[in-house]
Amino acid sequence: MSERVILCIGTKKGLFVAESGKGRRKFELRGPFGAGVAVFSALIDTRGTPRLYASSCNPFFGMKVLRSTDLGRKFKETRSAPEFPKGDGRALANIWSLEAGNNKKDLWCGVEPAALFRSGDGGDSWEMVPGISNHEHAPKWQPGNGGLCMHTILRDGNRVHLGISTGGHYLSEDGGEKFTASNKGVGAGFAPDPYPEFGQCVHKIAGHKDAPGRLYMQNHGGWADWDGPGGPRPDIGVLRSDDHGKSWRSIAKGLPSDFGFPIVVHPHDPDTVYVFPLEPMPRTCPGGVPAVWRSEDGGDSWKPIKRGLPKKNTYFTVLRDGMDIDDLKSPALYFGTTTGQLWMGRDGGEEWECLFDALPPINCVKVAVV
Amino acid sequence: MPVTVRIPAVLRAYCNGARQLSLSAPTVRAALVELERTHPALYRSVCDETDTVRRHVNLFVNTTHVRDLAGLDTLLAAGDEIVILPAVSGG
Numbered sequence: 001m002s003e004r005v006i007l008c009i010g011t012k013k014g015l016f017v018a019e020s021g022k023g024r025r026k027f028e029l030r031g032p033f034g035a036g037v038a039v040f041s042a043l044i045d046t047r048g049t050p051r052l053y054a055s056s057c058n059p060f061f062g063m064k065v066l067r068s069t070d071l072g073r074k075f076k077e078t079r080s081a082p083e084f085p086k087g088d089g090r091a092l093a094n095i096w097s098l099e100a101g102n103n104k105k106d107l108w109c110g111v112e113p114a115a116l117f118r119s120g121d122g123g124d125s126w127e128m129v130p131g132i133s134n135h136e137h138a139p140k141w142q143p144g145n146g147g148l149c150m151h152t153i154l155r156d157g158n159r160v161h162l163g164i165s166t167g168g169h170y171l172s173e174d175g176g177e178k179f180t181a182s183n184k185g186v187g188a189g190f191a192p193d194p195y196p197e198f199g200q201c202v203h204k205i206a207g208h209k210d211a212p213g214r215l216y217m218q219n220h221g222g223w224a225d226w227d228g229p230g231g232p233r234p235d236i237g238v239l240r241s242d243d244h245g246k247s248w249r250s251i252a253k254g255l256p257s258d259f260g261f262p263i264v265v266h267p268h269d270p271d272t273v274y275v276f277p278l279e280p281m282p283r284t285c286p287g288g289v290p291a292v293w294r295s296e297d298g299g300d301s302w303k304p305i306k307r308g309l310p311k312k313n314t315y316f317t318v319l320r321d322g323m324d325i326d327d328l329k330s331p332a333l334y335f336g337t338t339t340g341q342l343w344m345g346r347d348g349g350e351e352w353e354c355l356f357d358a359l360p361p362i363n364c365v366k367v368a369v370v
Numbered sequence: 371m372p373v374t375v376r377i378p379a380v381l382r383a384y385c386n387g388a389r390q391l392s393l394s395a396p397t398v399r400a401a402l403v404e405l406e407r408t409h410p411a412l413y414r415s416v417c418d419e420t421d422t423v424r425r426h427v428n429l430f431v432n433t434t435h436v437r438d439l440a441g442l443d444t445l446l447a448a449g450d451e452i453v454i455l456p457a458v459s460g461g
Contacts, residue, residue, distance in 0.1 A: 059380065059424045060456045063416035077383075080411065084419045091418035 006071060007367050008052060009336055010039030013360035015054040017072030022369065024332055024344065027355050034058075034066055034077040041321065043098035043107070044368035053107070054122060055081075055095030063092050063111075065123045067150045071370065081123040082109055082117035088128075090115070096149040097321075110150030114141055114164045116176070122285055132162060132170055132179040137198050141167040144201050144220070151320055152205045161205055161245050168200040169217070171245050185248035186224045187236030189223030194230045203261045204320045205245075211270035215241040216299070217248060218320075221258030222280020238263070238275055240299050251299025256286045262323035266348060267331050274325070274349065275335060276318045284315040292323075292333065292349050305345065308352030316341070321364035328369055335361030371396050371446045375405065376453045377412070384412035398429060399442035401452055416454060426457040 007027065008019040014032025026238035034056035043053040052068040054075070063082070066075040084090045090113050097110035104121040115133035117126045120254040132138075132150075141148055152163030160172040162179065171182040181198035186199045201220035208214065221237015237258025239248040241323040253256035259280040266272035273295050278285050292308035323335040325348075340359040345352045375391045385391060391409070395401035402421075406413035417423055429436045430453040436444050446452075 061443070062418060062424060080414075083414065089420060091420050091422070168420065 003369050004071070005367065005369055006044055006052070007334065007365065008042035008044055008054060008072070009359065009362060010042050010054060010364035011116055011340070011360035011362050012038050015039045015042065015066065015075070016359060017052065018355065019071065022328055034064070038363065040363045041095050041098050042364055042366045043100065044366050044370070045100050046368050046370055047100060047104050050370040051122065053098050055098065056095050060228070063095055064074065065095070068124055073180065078122070080126060082111055082126040082128070084115070085128060094147060094149065096151040097153050098108060099153040099155070101259065108153045110153050110162065112147040112149040114138065114148045116150060116153070116162065131172065131177050135179055137167065137181060142199070152202070154205060154207050156207065159244055161215065163202040163205045165203060166199055166201040167203055168198040169245055170204065182245050184246065186217070186219055186239060187233050189225070189226055189233050190219065192229040194233050195329055204263050206263045206265045206273070208265045208270035209211040213242055213244050214270060215245050215252055216263050216265060216273050217241070218260050218263040219276060221252065238299065243248060254302040255293055259283070263322040264320060264323050264325050264333065267325060267327035272296050272348070273299060274323065276323060276335060278317060283317050288315055290311050290314050290316065292335070292345065294349060305349040306352070307350065309343070319363055320358070322362055324365050324367045326367045326369055334365050334367055336365040371448050371450070373401060373446050373450045373452060375401065376451055378454055378456060380456065381412055381415055381454065382417060385409045395446060397442065397446060398431065398436055398444045398452060400448065402442070428455045428457050429453070430455065
C-alpha cells in the first residue's frame with residue numbers, strides 16, 4: 001500500500017481518525033471511537049505493523065486504553081489500563097501521554113495524578129514506574145487547571161525527560177530508574193520563589209533526534225505584569241536547553257505572548273520550532289487573531305505564519321497536545337482547537353486550510369505517515 | 371447469601387455478555403470483593419483502585435440506593451438483587 005497520512009484526533013466526545021494519501025488533498029474521517037468519552041492522548045505506533053492507541057477517559061467507569069491494528073477502522077479496549085497498586089491510595093483520573101518504548105510492544109504512559117506506567121505487551125498489562133511515581137517530591141506537586149498530569153515523555157537513549165504540570169521537568173539518565181528535578185532556569189509565576197527546584201507548570205517539552213542535547217519547552221508564561229512577591233517574571237514561557245535539560249534559557253523574545261500550550265519541532269530541522277501563543281488570562285488567540293509562530297533559528301527570532309487562518313474575531317484555544325507535524329519531505333503542521341476545528345498548514349505552516357470545522361472540542365492531535 | 375448482580379448493558383463486555391451474575395455474599399462490600407475476584411475488569415469499572423465506588427456509578431439493593439441503607443455494609447438477604455446503574459450525567 002502507498003504511504004498514508006494518519007491523523008488521530010482526540011476530542012471531548014471520542015477519538016476520530018482521518019486518513020489521506022501523502023498528497024494530503026482529501027482526508028477521510030472515521031469515528032468517533034469510544035463515542036461520547038473524552039480522549040486526551042493518542043499514539044500512532046509505527047514500529048512494525050502500525051498500531052493506534054488512545055486513552056478513553058470514561059467518567060462513569062474509569063480509564064480505558066483503546067487499540068487498533070487496522071489503521072483506525074475499529075478499536076478494541078486493551079485488557080487493562082494503568083492502575084495504581086493496591087494500598088497506594090491514589091486512583092487513576094486520566095491518561096495524558098502515550099509513547100513508544102524500546103521494544104516493539106513496549107509502551108510508556110503518563111497519567112493523572114502524575115505517575116508513569118510501562119507496558120511490555122502493547123497495553124494489555126501495566127506496571128507503575130516507582131522512580132518518578134513515588135518520587136519524594138510527588139506529595140508536593142499540585143494540580144494545574146488541567147489536573148496533576150504527566151503530559152510529556154521524551155526518550156533519548158538512557159535519558160528520559162518527563163513533563164509534569166505542576167511538577168516541572170524531571171530527568172532520568174539511567175533509563176527511567178531514578179529521576180531528578182531538572183528545572184534550572186525554568187520559572188514559576190505563581191510562587192514566591194521565581195525559580196524553585198520543582199513545581200513549575202510545564203506545559204509541553206519537545207526535542208529532535210538530530211539534536212539530542214537540545215530541548216524546547218512551553219512553560220506557563222504570562223507573568224510579565226505580575227506585581228506579587230518576587231516581582232515580574234517576563235519571558236519565562238518559552239525556553240530552550242542545550243545540555244539535555246539540565247539548564248534552560250528563555251527564547252520568548254519576539255513572541256506576542258509567552259503563554260501557550262503546545263511546542264513542536266520541525267522533523268527535518270532542529271532549529272525550526274513552532275508555538276501557538278495565547279493571551280495568558282483568557283487563553284485565547286491574542287487580539288482574536290490566531291497564528292502559529294515559527295522560529296527558524298532555534299528561538300532567536302520568531303515570525304507568525306497565518307496565511308489562510310481567520311483574520312479576526314477568533315477566540316479558540318489550542319491545548320498542549322493539540323498540535324503536531326508530519327514527517328513528509330515538505331511537512332504539514334496540524335492543530336486542533338477547542339472549538340472543534342482541525343487545521344492543516346502545508347509547507348511547514350505556510351498555507352493553512354481547515355480540514356474539519358465542526359468536530360467536538362479537540363484535546364489532542366497526532367499525525368504519522370504509515 | 372445467594373444474590374443476583376444485575377449488569378448494565380454497557381458493562382456486559384466485561385463479563386462475557388452476562389446480563390446478571392449469581393454469587394453468594396453477606397454484604398454489598400463482600401459482593402464487590404467477589405466480583406473483583408471473578409470479574410476484575412468489571413469490578414474496576416465499578417470501583418477505582420482505592421476500592422471506592424466510582425462517582426457516577428450507583429448501586430441499588432433491589433430498588434433502594436445503598437446510600438439510603440448502610441452503604442457498602444448493607445446486609446444482603448437470600449434472593450436480593452444488587453443493581454449496578456450509571457448515574458445520569460454528561461454534557
